[in-house]
Amino acid sequence: MTAQTQTAARGAMPVGALETLPPDQARLVRYLRLWCDGPDGQAALWNELATRMGPTEGRACLSAFEAAVGMLLRHSRRPLMRHHLECSCVGADEAVFAEFFTAAATGEREDAMMLAVLLVHPAMLMPLVDAAQQAGLRLRRGAPQAPLHDRQPLTMTRH
Template sequence: MSELPPVELAAILYLRHWFSGNQEQVWDDFSKAFDRADAAVAMASFEDLMRAVQHNARRPLMRHSLDCECFGGDECAFAQLVSAATGGDEHDAMTFALHLFDGVQAKCAIGAAAMCGHAFFSMASRPAYSHTPTHPTSPLKH
């Protein structure tokens, strides 16, 4: 995963953290990167996106383990959705969103993905930010 740009890397790692029960780690990272108000906005956006993934995805997204160095198709589509939405590329964002959600839910997910991606980008742009959000991954495979 070390080859991924920071926004895509954060998208995958925070997706894994969230669905591994490590929601507090996501909040901790946001609160370290932003003041309390901005951290709360970033967390609310991420919670919205995770609710969409949990309740509105076409099917459960397949994820690798938290420590896995590789990533799968669903994780890649999710990361590309966040990246495209962040960059304002509506066509690509919709393409990736439709892989994960139906039409109506896809449009809603794009907005939340863009907000999350902007937070990830802002975190990555800060001098104190390490390339890997939260805890570094181990060399374990799956």
């Protein structure tokens, strides 16, 4: 196994379960998986956003999310690893993505940059944080009943 293969495998390593994440972060992991699944997943994401937010705000939210995730995927330090859409595990990269996105969306820019350095090359930190903040703000407006920043203490469990 090459060093790059080992690093990528670490990105897929399960570090948690979807049901233990705050609802906003579980939703972000699901949205990432849908987006990365290709046209069918992207259509499903669009349908979900349009249903939750209405077509105009749903389209704006999808565009902002697409910009952030597209930037992340184009400028990643290595291939971003994810689990299958129906998998209940959360991989290391997915957990970092959800935490990064939440920090950016809630204006915790320093924390967001610290997390983004795990995902992208340094020159892309600020543009990625800005894009994630815009997408996160739209997601927060579309889900007032489930804000994107609902940090709860995590229990230390293993599976």
